[in-house]
Amino acid sequence: MGRAGGMSARLLRWYDAYARVLPWRERPGQMPGQIPGANRADPYRVWLSEVMLQQTTVAAVIPYFERFTQRWPTVAALAAADEGEVMAAWAGLGYYARARNLVACAKAVAGRPGDGAGVFPDSEAGLRALPGLGAYTAAAVAAIAFGQRAVVVDANVERVVARLFAIATPLPAGKAEIRAATDTLTPDLRAGDFAQGMMDLGATVCTTRAPACLLCPLAKDCAAHAQGDETAYPVKARKAPKPERRGRAFWITRGGEGQQEVWLVRRPARGMLGGMLALPDDGWSAKGDGGSVRGDGVAPLPGPWHVAGAVAHVFTHFSLRLELAVYSPVDSPVDLGADWDSLPGDAEAGGGRWWPLARLAEAGLPTLYAKAARLVWPQ
DNA sequence: AAGCCGTGGGG
DNA sequence: TCCCCAAGGCT
Incomplete structure (x- = not known):
């Protein structure tokens, strides 16, 4: 097993032990040596949670996720919902174009021809074509819900990987480099658990301000840690003042x-x-x-x-x-x-x-x- | 392709 | 108080 393989194995073991318990998530690590997709979760719930989580914290999403899944338990139910009611249910969560795309996506899935009606596409490309699913969300759903190998890069993964490899190219220009590095780390099996593990690591250990490197399963592989300056990565430009x-x-x-x-x-x-x-x-x-x-x-x-x-x-x-x-x-x-x-x-x-x-x-x-x-x- | 698009929490 | 930022997507 190469260096990348060792890192992903360590990350998966860490995830099996410390994964956050979240309403849309299946428990990891129930089956050692499991087959691809052994942990796959309900695509509707994965998709809904991923859209809600775009630029939004887990704590803010949980009550909305519970209300949505109780009121609209399936993608077909959501597709049949009154759009105004969906918008009202989304109120307070922000980025309201997501709610409009949510309805459009549900209708597209519910209206898929043949036996696919009400079934999400199981490929990254098929998912990417749906409204509201960009590169991140399509990869996340493909990996988490369908057990596909997909390279999942969100802001957590960006931070973890930029630190692991001490990638100094400022964002957003450095995104390509970070994605390529993430690709080398992503395992063929359990890509969904790997992605969720990387995100959990970024959210709870490799945090923006004060990373807890003593608790990190990848610390010995981390170039930024070796430099003694984890928070130097990723490099970002300062934001313009708000008018x-x-x-x-x-x-x-x-x-x-x-x-x-x-x-x-x-x-x-x-x-x-x-x-x-x-x-x-x-x-x-x-x-x-x-x-x-x-x-x-x-x-x-x-x-x-x-x-x-x-x-x-x-x-x-x-x-x-x-x-x-x-x-x-x-x-x-x-x-x-x-x-x-x-x-x-x-x-x-x-x-x-x-x-x-x-x-x-x-x-x-x-x-x-x-x-x-x-x-x-x-x- | 850079700007637009919400909100709440943490340091 | 103020700044940063969070499981980004669309145009």
């Missing part, structure tokens, strides 16, 4: 005590918070861009309003300070309900709708709007 944006959302209600409703809009499928229900807003103009207002606008609305407060929210590439303007308080003489046509809402996205305040939690607002709503409507 600040400001915006104003509108809290428009109607109805009497106990029967109040709030005006919600469906955001366009593309762009920020695409496809999600939201409070109408003015488009979050960037500071200093002339105050250009895109989106819903508020000019046509009659009646007095006041600013109830503001929330701060940080997105991937900008931060936002969102004011909440409250229209038509309960005692207002203005009946906005009679002014339906003038209410804001993107027609192509389905316009807007009055939503009972008592059931606001079920609307599935993205965190930004949930925070804003909390200013005037306690949970």
